[in-house]
Amino acid sequence: MPAERLHVLRTIRTAVFPAAGLGTRFLPATKVIPKEMLPLVDKPIIQYGVEEAVAAGIEHVVLVTGQGKRAIEDHFAVDTNLQRLLKARGRTDLLAEIQSLPRPTSVTTVQQGEPLGLGHAVLVARKLVSDEAFAVVLSDDVIDANPPAVRQLISVYEKLGDPVVAVERMPADQINNYGVVSAEPVADEDGVYRIRGMVEKPSKEDAPSDLAIIGRYILTPDIFPILDSITCNAGDEIQLTDGLQRLLAHRPIYACEIDGVRHDTGSKIGFLRATAYFALKRPDLSEAFREYLRTLGTATPTGD
Numbered sequence: 001m002p003a004e005r006l007h008v009l010r011t012i013r014t015a016v017f018p019a020a021g022l023g024t025r026f027l028p029a030t031k032v033i034p035k036e037m038l039p040l041v042d043k044p045i046i047q048y049g050v051e052e053a054v055a056a057g058i059e060h061v062v063l064v065t066g067q068g069k070r071a072i073e074d075h076f077a078v079d080t081n082l083q084r085l086l087k088a089r090g091r092t093d094l095l096a097e098i099q100s101l102p103r104p105t106s107v108t109t110v111q112q113g114e115p116l117g118l119g120h121a122v123l124v125a126r127k128l129v130s131d132e133a134f135a136v137v138l139s140d141d142v143i144d145a146n147p148p149a150v151r152q153l154i155s156v157y158e159k160l161g162d163p164v165v166a167v168e169r170m171p172a173d174q175i176n177n178y179g180v181v182s183a184e185p186v187a188d189e190d191g192v193y194r195i196r197g198m199v200e201k202p203s204k205e206d207a208p209s210d211l212a213i214i215g216r217y218i219l220t221p222d223i224f225p226i227l228d229s230i231t232c233n234a235g236d237e238i239q240l241t242d243g244l245q246r247l248l249a250h251r252p253i254y255a256c257e258i259d260g261v262r263h264d265t266g267s268k269i270g271f272l273r274a275t276a277y278f279a280l281k282r283p284d285l286s287e288a289f290r291e292y293l294r295t296l297g298t299a300t301p302t303g304d
Ligand code: G1P
Pocket: 118, 138, 141, 177, 178, 179, 180, 200, 201, 212, 213, 214, 215, 239, 240, 241, 266
């Protein structure tokens, strides 16, 4: 097959965003508002992921949502009423800002029904990704990177033609929160590893390495029949890591260390750090916010 044709086939056009989780760690904030809609400064968490995907060349976004997640779908719909209102009030600055937001060509929603785990969330997107490789973005992991994290994975996929997962070196006391890979470096590819095995949330004693999977994947459609065949295990959920471990018997899978800054906004401390990080990056806020942080020092605010 001519190299040009291969390149076309390897282009990734669709990204799946699993977003059906209940967000219990952020109750009561998430009683009515989906956790994906909590803002980091003034932008919902999931929008960071969608903008990253669009900047990486993704055209179609598939949101895998559940009950009470309507706000996510609404957020990505074009709001003609809001635009009309802003125009009528002469707020052309805000209007221009809204209109300049990076948008995918299409946003489709599919309901997960029962929350049966990440593997299950990916499986319910099956019909919408057709017969092409696709990206998966776990929006809890907000990654500030240039090129965008999804783009870094796509580049590896375009070169090697097999599934790729994003990894980060994790301290031993945090490794039990992640899927962990055992892998060996690929010659002449900096930060790229060939995976030999992977395990979901091992104890630090059982972890095969310090390379933890972070929430970005390039997957191929042969993952679907495998996920379909997995009976529920690991806490009654279908784990994507287990599906990928099985796929390893049939084809290589690669890990790519992401060059960038990642925040786990699924934890409270990670959410706070991300808020501070993005506020400090904002030209309109950084000076005042930095000054405020300085006044806080190590003192505990008392409110008086
Ligand atoms: C999921 C995956 C896990 C991965 C993690 C990255 O876990 O199952 O393999 O390391 O995302 O954030 P979760 O955080 O949904 O429990």
